[in-house]
Amino acid sequence: MANNNLVGFFKDYLTEDTLFQNKKALSTSYTPQEISHRDKEIDQVAGILAPLLKYDKPSNLFMYGKTGTGKTLVMKYVTQQILKVAEEKKTAIQIIYLNCKLKRIADTEYRLIAQLIREMGKEVPPTGLPTDEVYNIFYKILENNPCMLLIVLDEIDQLIKKAGDEIIYNLTRINSDLKESQITIVGISNSLVFTDGIDPRVKSSLNEEEVVFPPYNALQIQDILKERCTTAFKKDVIKEGVIEKCAAYAAREHGDARRAIELLRVAGEVAERKKKKVVDITDLDEAEEKIEKDRVIDVIKTQPKQSQAALYCIVEIFEVKRKKIHTGEIYEKYKNICGNLNLRPLTQRRISDILAELDMFGIINSQVISKGRYGRTKEISLAFSTSMLTKIKKLLQQELGI
Ligand SMILES: Nc1ncnc2c1ncn2[C@@H]1O[C@H](COP(=O)(O)OP(=O)(O)OP(=O)(O)O)[C@@H](O)[C@H]1O
Ligand SMILES: [Mg+2]
Known part of the structure; x- marks a missing residue:
């Protein structure tokens, strides 16, 4: 492309017909309007955490299920609803959500507690204090600001792998010293074997309640995709059979909604690049091949x-x-x-x-x-x-x- 053509290119790019209506609806950070096929899990989680609203300490909860089965989505939804009611009723509930996969948050016990302190609005040096001292600061904040604190540790297997399992035990043990506040822990994991390796004491303190997320079947994935399509794509862009095959691809190993949504997004991009007006099965097949190729290459490189x-x-x-x-x-x-x-x-x-x-x-x-x-x-x-x-x-x- 000659340099002087670039403005023209950008203008064309802007006016170019796109197949998408709201592409963000297919991104990983998007929260869907509706959560289908998770009523049972939502009810279970809501039931377990409801005591927060009466200022009672709920049981600790462990949620697990394979990747893309809606665990994070359901947890975020339930906690949002709890906070809505808590605000209305002026119940002192604090919810801290941490993704333990993120670097510098959950690599060590110190870092995790420091992060919790920061989430509660206080400062603490990133290193240097003895761990006991950090716990003390955390404890004092809780005693000075009475609340029901819910700590959601998403991808908790990563935390335990990096920082050890004592941390869960230590966190739950603070409760016996606290007079004004109580801590409840929700651990979320897609690794089903990780609890086998951890200390039985830790396991039983985390597993007071357990909610399992089964994989979606192909029909359920279809529903999720159809719902998402209406926001993400313009009307009548997705040809017949595409959703069905996309769901079948995703359900081949296990019903992973994230994979299905990504596949649909890439299929849309493939069709768009070919300047097509619709997304059909050939675009989907091409997308599947592309994603698989990227995956294989990524694995090999690492x-x-x-x-x-x-x-x-x-x-x-x-x-x-x-x-x-x-x-x-x-x-x-x-x-x-x-x-x-x-x-x-x-x-x-x-x-x-x-x-x-x-x-x-x-x-x-x-x-x-x-x-x-x-x-x-x-x-x-x-x-x-x-x-x-x-x-x-x-x-x-x-x-x-x-
Ligand atoms: N029932 C559902 N309805 C609509 N969208 C869903 C549903 N379940 C999952 N999704 C979507 O699929 C993607 C994956 O869901 P989520 O992040 O909750 O999975 P997860 O179980 O936390 O997976 P991981 O173990 O990999 O963290 C998200 O984009 C989410 O919006
Ligand atoms: Mg998740």
Whole structure:
């Protein structure tokens, strides 16, 4: 594009027909008008937290369910409604919502308590005080400002992974010293195994109540998408069958509403780039492929060198063989290329672990094959479409400096 054409380009860009009416409705930060298929969960959470409004301490609550099942949405909705009534009735309720995945908020016990203090409107140095002292400040704020404090720790597994599980125990223990205020904790997680690892004391203090969010089925995802479409797209832009297939894609692994909404957004963008007036199934398929490609590339980029090297071997063998590969073959090749790559060869056992990880990330598929009295072996195949093979190989060569 010549420089002098840029103004023209921008003007065209502005007047260009867009398929979207309100694209923000498909962004992650958007709060939908309606929450469908979560009445039961909303009622449960509301019932558990309602005592706040009578200035009684509710039970601590643990909410879990797979990603994109509406946990954060439901929690935010219920707390907003509680605050509305609390304001009207002048009940002293404070609600602090923290996403523990965010850096510098929940990496250490100190940081978390400091953040809580800040949320309550007081300052505290970012480091330097003994942790006990920070707890003391927090305690004093609560005693000087009587309230029912609800602390929502979203993605709590991240907090416990980084800062340990004592923190939950310590937080709940403050209650026995507090006279004017009480603390209730809501933990939210999409990791179902994380509670297995934590101290039973901590687990039971958090799990006084539990609400489980089941994955949506394809029909439920369809409803969510239809509702979202009416705000996000102009009228009659989405062709018949698109919503259904989009929901089917999303429900393939588990019903993840976030993934479904993202897919629809990308399908809209694909159609728009082609200057089409409607979004049809081919746009959706293209969007699905694009998202999958981005995902695979992201995972590969973040793998350690050893893992990238193992994957590179699989790709090279597959290019020639075009069928399933035995782990033995991969290991032989891996040992050979380690020298060129300046890598210290790992044991076959460690490479097996690495392959299991790549399987978990959905980059490869491995299948255990019994060889009768010769024991068992694993057969490996690539989990991404072979149309991506060349691109992935190039990426790995870049990453490994080949
Ligand atoms: N029942 C629903 N109705 C409308 N939109 C929904 C519904 N459930 C989820 N969504 C939308 O799907 C996306 C994911 O929902 P949410 O963030 O609540 O999932 P989550 O369970 O917290 O997932 P994660 O475990 O990954 O944090 C959000 O954009 C949300 O608005
Ligand atoms: Mg969430």
